[in-house]
Amino acid sequence: MNLHFSALIKTITLAAALVTATLTATATMAVTPSAAQIQQFKNLPPAQQQALAKQYGINLSDLGISNTLPQPSFEQSYNANLQASTGPEIPEANSPAHASTTLDQALLNEPALQPFGYDLFDNNPLGLAPAADIPIPDNYVMGPGDNLVVQLYGKENGSYALTINREGDIQFPEIGPISIAGLSFTEAKKLLQQTVEQQMIGVRISTTMGSLRSIRVFILGDARNPGSYTVSSLATMTNALLLSGGVETIGSLRNIQLKRQGKIVTTLDLYDLLLHGDTSKDARLLPGDVIFIPPVGKTVGVEGEVRRPALYELKNETTAQQAIQLAGGFLPTAYPQASRIERINQLGSRTILDVNLEQSQGLQTRLRDADVLQVFSVLETVEDVVMVEGHIKRPGGFAFKTGQRFTDIVRSVHDLLPNPDLNAALIIREQQPTRQITTLLFSPAKAFAQPTSDANPKLQARDKLVFFNYQDNRTELLADTVKQLNLQANNLQRRQVTTINGSVRFPGIYPLTVGMNAQDLITLAGGLSDRAYSIEAEITRYQFSDSQQQSIMHLTVDLTQPAATALIAEDYLRIKHMPNWVGTETVTIEGEVAFPGTYTIQRGETLSQVIKRAGGLNEYAFVNAAVFTREQLRINEASRLKELEAKLEADIANSNIEAQNSNEKTALEDAEQLLDKLQNSKATGRMVIDLAQIMAQPDISDVILKNGDKLTVPRYRQAVTVIGEVQFATSHIYAKDLNVEDYIASSGNTTQKADEDRIYIVKANGSVFLPSSSSWFSHNKNNGVEPGDTIVVPYDSDRMKPLPFWSTVSQIFYQIALGAAAVNSF
Known part of the structure; x- marks a missing residue:
């Protein structure tokens, strides 16, 4: 046993000692690790630690070892190699070197194939x-640790479990040791049977295999x-x-x-x-x-339209055909004629070989190590088809047949969705071999009525039929077509589009159809609208001279004969509005008139004229309190409110930082309450008018009406209202001999927060007067207080020195509140 193999055995033994629980019978035996063994395990390389931990179910974090392996940076090493091998010159965009670089990058960006198996x-x-209860094969070789189950019957009965010891023997009762190690299971059964029959007369034996070693x-x-x-x-x-x-x-x-x-x-x-x-x-x-x-041998990749794209290890396979067989064969979508092999040549660069895998020569192409065989799919495009889209019940593809016409695809108007445009439909046609598109306009109504005439156009393969309705914007449906026409344009052919604007149903940019005239474009745009000036229109045309100079022409189109005016690329057709055209405009009259309601108006009509049409004011009308509102004023007022809210909010935020004494803090609390009310208030758009003077002298004071104006004439009111900084804000019955001070006294007088020098009156018609500064008031004993008026006692702005917009905001808030109350009181 060499030193390397001994070290491996020690490592495995060490890993086994680190296992904390006994695994199944097929796992390595476990022991309790010592501190020295744990330290020895920590000294192993990280990769080996990970591998052994995975094998034996060890959690490395329990040993204080990170579970994360340091990963080498492929990107860094690749970039370093690339920089080391790159020369100082950068290839130009159109050079072969640049094309090769682009191809290399494309190859690198392709998804990597996974090794098979x-x-x-x-x-x-x-x-x-292996399952423990499967039958034991007859050629199973017995060895120490195997267990036999022996059943004796006949003259003597008994059952014994006999285990082969290290000497290869079993200790058979009443017989002694019998050596069976090295024998097959069949041989061991025969030996036992013979021994028992010879030494135990009248006893027979049945032997089966027990637990295995x-x-x-x-x-x-x-x-x-x-x-x-x-x-x-x-x-x-x-x-x-x-x-x-x-x-x-x-x-x-x-x-x-x-x-x-x-x-x-x-x-x-x-x-x-x-x-x-x-x-x-x-x-x-x-x-x-x-x-x-051993290490993997030669490998090739098979990708694309095969059943099992992967990297395959070669053994006896040498040809492209055999590699395809490894990959499970072609998919039905494969196009074997257009296949290729990516190969690393002897110079270390990538090359590409085109092969036809439907021919024997291509199938017998010999493969090299690291080759990648690519099988491409059939084209996604469908050739013999007519596509239908837009406002139709069954959009999609239809089989094309030679001589086919429009009505062979769309047989009747019932094939279209409800409310179709039967005057205009498009055929988008590809021109071969460039596959650039042209467009043709036709009328489905005429095609249905005259199916055998040229009005029912003949179709070609790959035509696209587009149908429209009168609800949806058709320029969106044609956006891709217009985009493709724009891409086809060059210095020899201008953009085959045209634009229509003005009084048509669907203004926009449309394809320039073959032989298009002004009438065709108007029809394609849905026709003229109800306010169109149908006598004449204008075309703006761009022309270019031989010297490449652009000129602009403006041509008049006779809309009584629009088909006589042919259009060219990039023409701009403008359909004019009828002079003095005004859409339906209305005003609303509410309150004390003979016939309140909503009335249509014409341009320049005045308020007094509409009141007269409404039957005039009745005897209960309180003309001095009439409320006149206008939508544009409401929008402006709402915008102004937003600005004031933002400024007041900013002032309050700044003052909160600077507030020191309790009075300043109390004042800021009041300001925050006002801001909250202001944020919850809604602009009314009220405009102050003197309805009595308008009715008496309409030539001088009348109001020219606009769409959406509203006049509310309330019933006569006898109340005078006091609000603001008074003890009890309320309304009082009007009395001629009472003045401002009297009404304020009736409301409990002013509070400590009141600004008595700036008390003002909001008149019933919405105008504001200051009693202390108006000369008109000085000649009236009641200080100008009239029925329907509101006396406002403002907050003392001196208490709000840090808030410069306080007075303005509070006054506007009261005016809005009073205007809203006046409108909502009827």
């Missing part, structure tokens, strides 16, 4: 030990977990290999050697087992046998 060992090996074998070479293993005496080479975890991918599956006393007894080719189910070479093991796994 090695996944056989991925399952749990303990479940693959365990034997120790070695698995060496390129095994996943090389070492010594205790296995059943019935174990074969595959049982032992599965128990050890199998073969490394660098090891051979086709030349696994069984050595006995230094000589090769047999070799096992696992391909026979994997591909043919042949176990004839799966020899049974004897004590001391060595299973040796």
Whole structure:
């Protein structure tokens, strides 16, 4: 036994000592490890630690060892080699060297083939030990440790379990030792029968096999977990290999050697087992046998349209045909005529050989080590087919037949989905041999009506029929076609597309069909819309002179005869709107009018005119409190509110940092409450109007209406409302002899937070007046307070010195709140 083999045995013994539980009868025996043995195990290389731990079920973390192996960086080593071998010059994009580099990169990016057969060992090996209850073969050789069950009957009866001792004997009762080691099971039964019949007259014997002995074998070479293993005496080479975890991918599956006393007894080719189910070479093991796994031999890869693409180890196979047989043969989708072999030549560079695997010469092509045989598939494209898509019940492919027409595919309008466009459908046709596309426009309605005429177009192989409806945007359906037409353009052929815009159903970019005119484009775009100016249109046309100068022309199209105007590539057709066209616009009149409701208006119509159409104001109308709202004002007001909210929120955040005394903190709490109310409020878009003056002098004060305007005329109200910093905000019955101070006093007077110098009045019509500054108020005993007015006592802004927007925000909030209340009160 050499030193290397002795070291291996010590390593295996050490690993066995680290196992903490006894495994099954087919596993290695376990002992308790010492501290020295654990330290010795730690001194092993990481890869060997991992392999032994996997074999014996050791958790390396329990020993304070990392479970992660250091992985070499393939990318770093590859880049280093690449830099070392690369010259100073970089090949140009169009040079052969650049093409070769691109090809090499493509080869590197291809998914790697997996070696064939090695996944056989991925399952749990303990479940693959020989069964204990199978019949014993007649040629089974008896040895120490085997157990025989002997049944005596006749003159004497008895049953005995006899074990062969180390000398090879069994101790037979009343007879003595009988040597049976080295005999086959059949020979041992005959020997026992003869001995009993001779020495025990009148007694007969029945012999069966009891428990079997365990034997120790070695698995060496390129095994996943090389070492010594205790296995059943019935174990074969595959049982032992599965128990050890199998073969490394660098090891051979086709030349696994069984050595006995230094000589090769047999070799096992696992391909026979994997591909043919042949176990004839799966020899049974004897004590001391060595299973040796040499390095893998020559390999070739077979990929593409074969049943088992993989890397295969060659044994007697030398040709492409034999490699295909290893891979299970061709798939039905294979195209063997277009196959190739990637090969590393004598100079160390990759080359490609084209082979036809439907010919004998191609099948007999001899393969070399590291060749990769690629079998390509048939083309994805279908030749003799007509495709149908869009607004149709059964889209997809239809078989093409020579002389076929449109109605042979779509037999009637019932084949289309509901609400189809029967005036326009497209044929997208490939031109051979370039396979560039052209488009043709036809009318399905005419084709159905005249099936034998040219209106029912004849089809060609690979035509595509596209159908439309009047709901979906058809430019989206044609986007890929337009894109392909754009890609076909070059300096000799402009983009075969045209654009239509304006008053058509579906404006956009469309293919320029063969012989297209203005009427065709309008039809393809769904036709004119209801507001189209159907007398004339305009074409913008781009032209290029022989000197490569571009010019733009504007042509007038007579829409009474649009078919007379032919279109060319990149024409832009604009369909005008009818002059003074206005869509349906409405306003709403609510409240105290004779006939409230929604009224359509025309451009320039005024508020007083619509009120007159609504029957005029009734006797209950409170004209001074009319509320007029406009959508655009509401949008602007909402935007302004967002800005003020953001500024106030920022001021509050800054002031929270600077607030020191309790008064400042209280003021900030009030500001936060106002901000919360402001965030929950909604803009109304109210515009202040003097409805009484509008009705009295419409020529001077009337309002020109817009779509969506709304007028609410409330019933007469006698209340005057007091809100803000008063003890009790409420409404009071209007009295002519009461002024602002009286109403505030009736609300409990102002609070300590009130700003008495800035008290203001929000009039019923939404306007704001300050009693202290308005000269109009100075001539009125009641300070200008009228029915429907609201007196606002604001918060003292001096308490909010850190908040510059306080006054503005609070005033806007009150106005919004009052406007919303006025609108919602009817």
